[in-house]
Amino acid sequence: MMSFATTGTTPIGVAAAAAPARRVADVIIPLALDTAYSYAVPAGMELLPGAQVRVPFGPRREAIGVVWGLRAGDPGNLKQVIEPAGGPVFSDNLRSFLDWVARWTLAPRGSVLAMALKRPDEERGEVIRVGIRLAGPPPKRMTPARSRVIAAAEGGLLHGKSDLARAAGVSAGVIDGLVDEGTLETCVMPPENLFPPPDPDHAVTQLGPAQEAAARNLREAVAAHDAGAFLLEGVTGSGKTEVYFEAVAETLRAGRQSLILVPEIALTAQFLDRFAQRFGVRPAVWHSGVTGRKREKLYAGLASGEVRVVAGARSALFLPYADLGLIVVDEEHEAAYKQEDGVHYHARDMAVVRGRIDGCPVVLASATPTIETRVNAAQERYRHLILPERYGGRTLPAITAVDLRGAKAGGKSDDKPEGDGWISPPLAAAIEETMARGEQALIFLNRRGYAPLTLCRACGHRYECPNCSAWLVDHRFRRALVCHHCGHVARRPSACEACGTVDALAACGPGVERIAEEVATRFPGKRAITLSSDFPGGTERMRRELADIAAGKCDIVIGTQLVAKGHNFPGMTLVGVIDADIGLSSGDPRAAERTFQLLQQVTGRAGRGEKAGRALVQTYQPEHPVIAALISGDAERFYAQETENRRLAGLPPFGRLASLIISSRHREQAEAHARALARAAHAMDLRDPRLTLLGPAEAPIILIRGRYRYRLLLKSAREFDLQSFIRDWLAGAPKPRGDIRVQVDIDPQSFF
DNA sequence: AGCACGCCGACT
């Protein structure tokens, strides 16, 4: 059944000839396996290192893997490579990069390879596209629809059938009729060129002096194949995009490829059109939603080098480029660059590594760079390019705090919201004024649902998630209680589940739905819309609503962090923040920085258009460094303080944070193993103070996709090799029994 | 990730 009988033995007829090279291929299979498996290379088979091969795997399976190395050696009774599998050859650079990522993330090499092997499912034949062109005399009976079609088909050019029908405003039936009459004829259209080459000199932009200086630096780095990272920092509207477009242009002139990494939500038509204005065509786009034939063609086009510029989400970083000459990471600070399932990696950092390995510059662009990137720039690991000015002298919105503490803390008591409302009198007045001027207002509250806590008025029972003991959030619109950690959904009961009292559920605290209710009663007749990630009707409907808002068809927008990024609302002149303190006490080491950036982004939504904007920020902690920095606009000082805090706490970028994720299908097992590891880590703290166990010993266990997960947080001094420590530790720790898995996330971005 | 092997409860 297997080929053991013949492997290692030369077929009789060839035996007398010179001994054939005995070659062994070490192959990585794109499964969660770290080891390379060795296969005999049959005599006469041409194989290069990095080639894709079909190999037997297990008793009755085949797999497509990548040759990680070729060596001379005794094939013994190894199985044989079945055949080369076509597709791009993975270059030495790419394999080194994938190895590096696997080592860094402690992920199996096969899992990392799988991210680069987005293999087309099947080689499918070219679809024949039917074209239509004008061929004969006008039809005997002319109708208005028919004349429109003929007018649209004028000039003898080829038209796609559906395109032509759309252009003429008729159905395909009219065209079929004209084909039958002989006026039109069908023919085979040449395959569509999906990726027309961008033209570096299509529409050269006039740059300001600071932009020009930055662009010159980037052009030189591209031309010199200078493998280094740049931080390109500039406030919104300072022209960062134009500057890195110049680096893309230079890469195009050199005939090499550019990768522009963009957070997936920012891959909008707006961004692509901006590229098209500069380069004549839209860039190729890669993200999880690009599927089927388009994905296959793009994959092949990148590997052949034919596709010159790709704009992609983080997964685009792992593709087999033929000749990568530039990587741009736009909006470097975006948390979307962190992959938190499967292989845990941060695309921004991996981009810098790929640039090193491939020998090309990496540009990190942001208006609000993260602390780690700022420090890398300050320590001159990254070169720092600054665009200090906003285009056209437009000003940033004026931000004021609304002190909610009331009289006892010295604030003005009349600033507190009345009764059971959440909108304070100053904010309400500001909304009134904005409405009176016919402008738009945005009310921001980063909390989905109606109320974050539900309890029974009769017995005080709190509704908690049965899986992870987090509070269940009241979603009145969906008539459900929802766990925001694990997604558990329960019907909203009418009687208390503890004491049975009917209609005694009390909602505590505000969520966006509750604010929407308050807006509806306080501003009757105003058109209001609530935007959050559980918006009913999906992305398509959301997109339409956003377009309506931009067109001014809405007076008041109530939203979660969804409204903070990406979308531009030109008519928005007021932003009200209901609770700026959310997130400040979350225990997340990045809480302050995160909150600051979020509030900066959302208040920055005011006054993007013609008219100046302002923002009112409701808070119980007006003196908190985050709020104070936001009000004063002194971001630099805030970052300096926050950097110092991190240094004192030994957190990134001055140390490393890692979380061990322990997961099992059985809650008790996950708990027991996590406790054992925590004890081991604690013992390690005492022996080696460079490594510390952080966070609450009793972290919640949460259920994600059928597995209970526990997160153990560690920090270590920068020079301490956390990865090798964890590897050794896992090797020495009592073997996890059962279905327990341990994963590692270096520099995790979020903590519950 | 599959797929086989194996160890327990339910059935012709």
Next chain:
DNA sequence: GTCGGCGTGCTC
């Protein structure tokens, strides 16, 4: 007796 549930471990 053996069919099949899924828990466990291996794949050059």
